[in-house]
Amino acid sequence: MAGELDLARERYCEVLGHRYRVADVLPLLAGIAALKGDTEAAMSWWTELLLLKPDHVLALLEKGALLLKTGERAEAIACFEMAATVSPDNPLALNNLAVALAQADRHHEALNGFRRLARLQPENVMPQHQVRRMTSRIVPFWHIPMLNDVRRNDAFEAAIVRAVAARGPDAQVLDIGAGSGLLSMMAARAGARRIVTCEAVPVIAEAAGRIIEKNGFADRIDVINKVSTELAVGHDLMSRADILISEILSSDLLAEDVLSTFEDAHARLIKEDALVIPRAATAVGCLAESDVLGDYCFVGEVSGFDVSEFSALSTNRLPVHGSMTNWRRLSLDVDLQTIDLTRKKHAEELRRLEIPVMADGVATGIIQWMKIDLAEGVEFSNHPSNYCDGGWLQVLHPFPKPVKVRQGSTFSIMVGHDRSSLILMPATLEEACA
Structure with a gap:
């Protein structure tokens, strides 16, 4: 051949x-x-x-x-x-x-x-x-479970209804991160007549446009396929917004560049006295022990070989599906980090936090969830005791190594953020388990 x-x-x-x-x-x-x-x-x-x-x-x-x-x-x-x-x-x-x-x-x-x-x-x-x-x-998988999250939807709508009632039907509404268009349609249903929503992902923006038209709100809601930092008052919005709505918070609070987005909105896109939904969000958490989750984060001897060095390459955060994993709390709930979304600027933060230990155990890391302040008297939380597998998941922030803790002692962590992610690290690893 x-x-x-x-x-x-x-x-x-x-x-x-x-x-x-x-x-x-x-x-x-x-x-x-x-x-x-x-x-x-x-x-x-x-x-x-x-x-x-x-x-x-x-x-x-x-x-x-x-x-x-x-x-x-x-x-x-x-x-x-x-x-x-x-x-x-x-x-x-x-x-x-x-x-x-x-x-x-x-x-x-x-x-x-x-x-x-x-x-x-x-x-x-x-x-x-x-x-x-x-x-x-x-399109990230979490869009569908988030849409099916009735408690989250009801909390956002309650805040949106109050905001539209306070500012009137002619208030300019800006919704950052359209997704399906759900929050914009809630604003329209509450009576708002001028709503602009932006969505960076073309295929999602297209879907939002179809959904909004199908539900009869195309005359009130403009869907713009842009990131919010590319919006311009006088071109994309008639005026600075009276109401800002956004659900770009991630399960671990900051991963979706939320601080930069809100800062830009305060500087260019919304009025000085604009109502902001949500107003603030807090990362809450507790020390946790879990062999199941530990097997996702740490490794020791495998097939007779010491491969523990590979643990240094493991993830620094792990989504926790509440119905799929078991873990035991070693402390009460502790507020870890609050971000005030009504503030115009945010600097990096880092501080030492002492967590009272309520049980002996080996801490895999911090299980973290969110508490969201949407409006006066309107809160939402994905606390693991009564909420799992919804739009926002709990997140494990594993320590570099498992750490032994004792009941009645305090465990020191360094907590804060670098503007794009939470920082949750043991202040010392003297009692780290090998």
Whole structure:
């Protein structure tokens, strides 16, 4: 077989030397080079063909595939884009372009490509599967359980109803982080007539627009596909907002850049006396002991080998699904960190906190949850005693190593934040368990 390929290549090169039917011979030479694993030669032949015929679809597809294989994603995407332009309904061109975009982490463009292919081939399961796969990569899983969290929804709506009643139906409402559009629709149902909501993720913004229209509020709510820091008063909003609503708090309080977002809103987007929902949020927690959770964070001897050094590479936070894990509290609840979302500026914080220990045990870390102040008399908490597997989960902040604690003593931790994440670290690890 190899000898036959070599002979064929010789003959085709002879034909090419006479410049006879060049556009027909070059694909054959490129194909032979590819079969022999000579990527560089195959690329060269396809490039030569494209110099003769820049819109040669096969050459664009094959060269694009070789470029993608060698890691040259931008060049591969350019080839596939050209092929899709020349042949708009070519399934292979659409599929290859979407795959290359996905590999280049251009997920939204990849999703649109797979959607286009799914419309072109409704009977083909593969593009439908890719649409779902790409959507799952773009849209975090927690959106659905959060929407199904009745207690959270009721608390937000109670605060929103009070705010709209206080400021009147013509108040400008700004909702940062539209998601499904739920909070904006609550404001509209409460009587607000001017609502702007922004959403950075295109596919989520599109869904919010459809949901808002379906529920009859499209005349009151404008969905803008931007991050809030790109909004401009006088362009996206008629005026600075009288009411700010946002649910961008994460389970561990700060991970979604909440402080920078609220600071920017105070500086540019809302009035001095604007009502802010939520007004504040507090991280609450307790020392916890758990063999189950410990197995997610620490390792010692495995199959007769000491691999404990790998514990240094473990996660610094672990979502806790209340119905899926067991843990024992070693202290009462302690307020760890409060952030006042009505403040215009926030600096990093770090302080020492003494936690009274109520039981002997080995502390895996701090189990943390939230207490949210939405309005006067309106609070929400995902306390683990009566709340699990909702939109906001409890979070384990594991210590670098398990720590022995004694009933009646106090355990010192350094607590604070670096503006984007909570800091919860033992002040000392003198009693750390090996």
